Amino acid sequence: MEIPYTVEVRRDTGLTNGKIAIWLFLASEVMLFGALFASYILIRSGAPSWPRGDTILNVPLATFNTIVLISSSVTMVMAWASLMRARFGTYRIYMGATILLGFVFLVVKYFEYSHKFHDGLYPGTSNFLAIYFTLTGLHMLHVFGGMVVNAYLWGPGAKLWKTNPVWLTNRVENSGLFWHFVDLVWIFLFPTLYLL
């Protein structure tokens, strides 16, 4: 049995099922990170003093990571554009680059974390670190999740190109929407945690 509007768009909404679903999912993600941001503001505004991020965290490393994640967003959207231009080989390259950049991000984050642990700085040390580890940890989980989906679409999932290229293109677009959202969250995390 086939579910309608998986591949083609429904005329009155102009959308595929997947497109609606991914945006609904992102809406819920906005509320998830929104709640954490609200908690951050609440705890910070109630605290007698609050450290500037750069006195504890490594700003150059995080700047590098910001650049990595923004670049991965570009390669992601280029991967989708390649499929739209029917250039499958280029798609594999861009998608591969996206996954690789995600990996670089996680490696840098690993060094940041282990450096903190080495200095005896744990989530329980202070509320600043509690929020830092919770927010970036949750964000890292999202990066990892996005990488798993992208890796699937780069590898076994890419076979769909032969049978249903439009479907694959839609899937890459939707996975891209998630990936850009993860980037967008980082764009807000970076200044709030590191620079203020």
Place this chain on the structure above:
Amino acid sequence: MSEPAGVAAPTPHVAHEAHHEEPGFWRKYVFSTDHKVIGIQYAVTGLLFLLFGFSLMMLLRWQLAYPGAALPLLGGLLGDARMPGGTMLPEFYNELGAMHGTIMVFLGVVPLAVGGFGNFVLPLQIGAPDMAFPRLNMASYWFFFLGGVTMLASFLVPGGAAQSGWTSYSPLANLAGTGQTWWLIGMVFLITSSLLGAINFITTTIQLRAKGLTFLRFPFFVWAQLVTSFLLLLAFPPLEAAAVMQLMDRVAGTSFFLPSGLVVSGQALTVAGGGNPLLWQHLFWFLAHPEVYVLILPAMGIVAEIIANNTRKPLWGYRAMVYSVIFLGFMSFIVWAHHMFMTGMGTAMAAFFQTTTMIISIPSVVILTALIISLWGGSIRFNTPMLFALGFLPMFGIGGLTGLPLGLNVTDIPLHDTNYVIGHFHYVVAPGTIFGLFAGIYYWFPKATGRMMNETLGKIHFFGSLVCMNVIFMPMFLMGLAGVSRRLFDGGATYAFAQPVLHLNVVSSWGAWILAIFQIPFIFNFFWSIRKGAQAGENPWQATTIEWAAPSPPPHGNFRVAPEAYREPYEYSVPGAARDFTPQHEA
């Protein structure tokens, strides 16, 4: 049922095609992607959890009725860690209370109302072949199942299950035993499940509705489910964030919810401090108030369907009901702090939240009034689904009206921590919502199984339950108004002021135990009717909505031919029509 040859002819062909991909037992009944099977899985699991949660409460009511007395027979079986010599330990009492709430809300009513009815009925009512994402649907059920297993397993960990109430207020919950960690992990599974479900429902409703089925031709049940799904989608993530933070507090030693200088049992806590216990309450109620509507809206939807069907009249004020349910969903996001008047919020905030609370009662009243007016002048069929639907109206009405004093800051403060609150929300959820859900079970059982449930047993079930529900909850108002706290292990026995009303605890408890007896006809009826019930046919209730166009039970893919909607959902007793109902799918 005999069918015209023209319709029957393609059937062998379809069956033949289906035969190629005929799934095995596991794929068909356990890891099924068919929305109907998943709906039934949800419903049956939800009913089992309801029964389990109810059993916890029956145990707890023993302690309230006869504080300190040994429970005969069963008491000894529960072990020395819980009931040494059959006498309940306070810790076990707390487990029962916390887990009763959690199980009834998150594992019983929501899975039955949204997972069960939403999954089974919604795609059929909009004329869809299945949900938009069948595999996601299966995943959603299994996340729910995992969450449920985690919650149940927490009874077996050392120290027992969560004991800090279903609200898990910090800092109490931060300092509680291991069971609380299991509770949080279970909640994360449940939230994931309802998130996947909500995305699926919304997408399905928008994308897979039949040709001609515009939004204002939706049966009211579809509207109720759509609004419910948005509530689940946008209100649950803040609780997920809160659950993650409480988990961090418990596991990683952070202090999101622990203020500085907290002293526990004479010892200063060695934590960073600086957290805010009110943050938990805000995030919890940001979910949990919309959650109230997650519980009630599907039941309202079911009741609306059944009332239209059994009065043989269109719903009175259908559009007003639709706009009300949308407004209700929207407002439910900005009333949460009326659960928190006791935290001593400022007068400005209290004024804001009591105003929004009063405003949100308006759409509820509009819907309830529309349903009552719908009865006017109808030739009502008093079958079991209709009786439960009719029972819903006054029960929900009592629940709603007794909520008004709780929505106002000044009257809430003396009432908030008393049994009055328990009475109020149980009227909304137990005889209210659960009656709506029972109505739905009797109403759609023939669609799911092809057979009717027994009417006599159904009526015994209804009248018994109606009386018992009131015997249980009405005394709570009286005890609450007399000032008896809702959190007392002995039910108030040690308080002099409680003595004149203390006997009501016994009344209430006996009501609960007799209520259990009246569920036996239902359980028997449910299983007996699957095999022995009267044959139902496609449309036993002579209803107008699209789900009745499918065979009973509907095959994989639901409809023989994709249905189209030609009219509004409740065209009953149209003047000049040959029959007293004109289905939506008939041209």
Place this chain on the structure above:
Amino acid sequence: MTSDHAAMAGDHAAEIDRHVRVYITVFVALMALTIITVAVSYLHLPVPIAVTVALLVATVKGSLVACYFMHLISEKKLIYAVLVLTAVFFAALLALPAVTHSSGYWIHE
């Protein structure tokens, strides 16, 4: 939409080329804004000004990502409706700190 590779490419080729140029521009803008926000942080401005600047830059960056990478600038009405709804409730969430810290608690210092 057709499922044929060549036709799909043919229909959209010119449009996609235009898209790609936009992506490159946005990428450059994002890089520049990243450098600006880091540079500003070294000025050690007073906290309220620093917060304003940082959030302003982040909002601009975020909007660029949402509008162009996520194609929100040319999305369907239904998606906008969902996002507007989310934005309203998001605003309610961000009011949490204000609600919690609101003056008028019974216990005053």
